[in-house]
Amino acid sequence: MINRRATITAITGLGVAGLASGCLSAGSTNNSNSDGSAATGPGKKTVSVMYGLGPDTEPGFKADVKKWAAANGITVDFIKAAAWDTEIRTKVQGGNPPDVGLFPQPGLMCDLAKQGKLVAFDAATVATNKETLVPGIVDAGTCADGKVYGLPNEVSVKSVLWTDAPAFKAAGYTAPKTLDELLTLTEKIKADGKAPWCIAAESGAATGWPITDWLEDLVLRFAGPENYDKWVKGELKFNSPEIKPAWEYFEKIAFGKDNVRGGTKSIVATNFQTGGNAMFAQPPGCYLFKQATFVANKGGFPDSVIAKLDTTTGPLPFPAKTEGDNPVLIGGDIAAAFNNDPNTLKLRNFIASKENGVEQAKNGAFSPHKTADVSLLPNKTLQTIASDVLYKATAARFDGSDLMPAKVGAGTFWTEPVKWISGQQDLNTTLTNIDDSFPKTGS
Template sequence: MGRTNGRTPTRPAMVAAASGLALLASGCGYLSGEGGSSGGGTDAADVDCSPYEQWEDIGGTVDIYSSIRDEEAERMDRSWADFAACTGITIEHEGSGEFEAQLPIRLDGGNAPDLALIPQPGLLQRVVEDGHALPVSDGVRENVEAGWGEDWQGYASVDGELYGSPYGANMKSMVWYSPTYFSDNGYEVPTTWDEMVELSDTIAADGTKPWCVGFESGDATGWPGTDWIENALLRTSGTDVYHDWISHDVAFDSPEVEEAFDLVDGIVRNEDYVNGTFGGTDSIAVTSFQEAGLPLLDGGCAMYLMGSFYGAQFEEDVEIAEDGDVYGFVLPPLEEGGEVPVMGGGEFAVPFADRPEVVAVHEYLSTAMYADSRASEGAWVSAHQDLDPANLADPTDQFAAEVLNNPDTVFHFDGSDAMPSSIGTDVFWGGMVDWVTGSSTGEVLEGIESAW
């Protein structure tokens, strides 16, 4: 995850599940443009420093590198300002639109940040195997083991050793739509995949392209297509095959993966269904994911598959609500009453230095205290089990945290992000561009498989 591009004012994003419940996750967005910030601007005399006594008078400077920029970076900067003031630690944050490509270059060149917020377990594994990342401190390990479930701990571990602490979280199994448009035209939210296809046929017959799709994202172009495939594979083959596919125990050109591509093909490469106001299927590769969903507001298309963070792309006067301008439903299962998989992502704070001030900042970022502070700034959710819902800025954010922390929720990490980065965020992203611009499914699958 972590492909971020210039964002408009942030708004919480809400998802309505097929059961009628709402699912929301806000957090990491995929935005572009560079950005930097520094903590420490708050005067300690104006802050209650008692919560930070264990780190008092440490001082020093800690630089953090991430893909987070603009409004989201400003919120993050405010979230650690009191900590910085009370500890005397200056936190310098740099956000980059080329984070995934630049982090390995910086590491290989001896220009490592103190901490990086890495949105892909596959990239995390790479920087560990290349000998750059350090295991977390004992304090961070204790915080992670107490605050997150085994699934989240596993995403930040390599060969049983913990190398990072979970940061934000988001959900990517949602379809954005306009409740007003649906109501005006007598459309209902589908509860199965077949109902969604039938609805698409109806909307197309009524003269509107039912889907908007955009794969363009700068150096990360193609990643929105991987979300389609990952969600489809979870629905056609289930959890075990999904995880075996990520670990390459199921080949990329297996019948199971081909079935998922075929399911998506019926929507994404269907000229009757796409691509909103942007053109036909040939427009998908050059339509930015940020712009792709905006025609929902004026009836230019009816549905858009995109993560919960997409709420940030709408202007402040756009109402995100069940009866508002835009809303969302969870991408439905194949069968009525079937399990509705939840797929998403998040970032992990990974250390590359072990100076006292770096350890202190990392320890703080791994606490429920920090999660509460960041959540209070809005448009962000953590899977931390002790996150206080009262600190979330919006009731829908509160529900998202409840879902993420529900022990019955099986959270599936974004497959392309969990794979080795040379596959998941390289040839898989590129393969989706080839596929949507005309290459056959077989050619694309064989090409990705050969890269393993």
């Protein structure tokens, strides 16, 4: 998970745009039973699964699948993609897709489903999973035809504020429960002569994507889940009265004088993985950092912090607009089948089931199922995020930029905010430019 965005980077705009334009017509897979029913016969003895999982998730995933495969008399061929979008495109174009694919981007998955490349889940399997999945997660794998083509293997939680727990407590600060309280806390920290925030958006050729996580979380809160869905589909404009307040709130945080360590323009020059590490300096360089849970893995927070995560950090739920409301923003890898071979569908269904994920949890990955045993997670910090943020969510929504057309989600939604934050253009220009880039219906 920690390296997912790095594998997307600049190739996404080319690779996924090609998918969306229908260039995958060659080598069509025979998916005549697209209602989710399996083909007749005993099924393949070897089933392939392709994924782009990072080093924090891959070992547990392989262990879980191998245990299931051994019990079912199946051999699994694991294919790791260094650049998921490019490699899956090449395989599908060549008529040689894997049996099962783990998609980090539901939008790409639905592009392929529209072209008849994927097999939908059957209604009974969807109903069974829906009983235990966090509300809203099934929607992420549901495509325009109303069928569910993908369900998640694991998820990361993005609606988290990180603190240095001892420093935060010593300064007398308390967790904000609402967005208004978060603004009040920001002002209090600043009044104490300290920098409230570390905000980081540098990611090489993908610089800007971390800001999308901020804005998606805020859209969920200001506009609500239903309007969030309309927004990612292009039915609500970025500059609409429903969506713009999220940007205006972020502007208060990121553009406020002395709110951000290094100033507003430093945001796009500060690395997204290590940008919060200044919290742990003496004295702290900032007191708040918003980032997904991957930052608590190696390559994110300093090793010395990760080694004592439960005492060094104090993660807080990203506040609601109104106390009691609890939407959560997630990312993850969604399992989909490229054919209706019985064993292909069995493997896909296991990956999406509540029975999967035991070994992954031990390595710090969150199951999307509320029935998961949180005690399997390796520390109290992750256990608390699972129980208090993810599993108490009133509605979960998948990363919006991953759901949008690639030209926007991995294009202007990354690049236009960078220009805004850098002082090259104002907010209205930023929003209008993104809206103008959104593909028109039917195009």
